[in-house]
Amino acid sequence: MIEITNLHKSYKTGANSLHVLKGINFSVKEGELVSIMGSSGSGKSTLLNILGMLDEADEGSYMLDNVPIKNLNEKIAAKYRNKFLGFIFQSFNLIGYKTALDNVAMPLYYQGMKRNERIDRSMAYLEKVGLADWATHLPNQLSGGQKQRVAIARALASDPKVLLADEPTGALDTKTSYEVMDLIQGINDEGKTILVVTHEDDIAHMTKRIVNLKDGLIIDDSKVNQVKAIQHV
Structure with missing residues (x-):
């Protein structure tokens, strides 16, 4: 599903250049649930931005569902993001x-879907995340966990190939974090490919594989015995 080969990325900082990714090789099969870990400055945010087509590598290749992701103008990048990816953010x-x-329906509007169908x-996806009764509420009337469930429903509504979750539990308390991870695990069990960027070890162990980044390189990539979030909820 994702195939990254010899990925390099540098940023200009005044007269200097900061080499952030230093030859990343990384692949994800369809249906995997993978976490990406690393301290601040490890390159995980840069890698996620490239995976999300929000940035482009200087060198190397990125294939997504057998489509080369390279030299995209913003219009094509937006089209591919809408077609291939669902995003879940910390905020x-x-x-x-x-x-x-209406928040859940937004990506479908951009896909040109008719209003009734949207x-x-x-509604079907709000029901899936347990929030059908909250459909008419505004975000400020929802708890943090409910907001993240709406965000997950929105990410799923366009039926993306891959879900990219950037610190999806970062703004939540422990109990709510585990409830969100239980939902993510359930979505993965249905066959969805999901990448979770996290700095929390317990959250990472709720995935099936942990990739560790340090100084722009993958230093470890291991399958783990998945801890079921429901045990902690």
């Missing part, structure tokens, strides 16, 4: 003046 990124239902599909 939820919900639109404050839109209801939960509403039906968005």
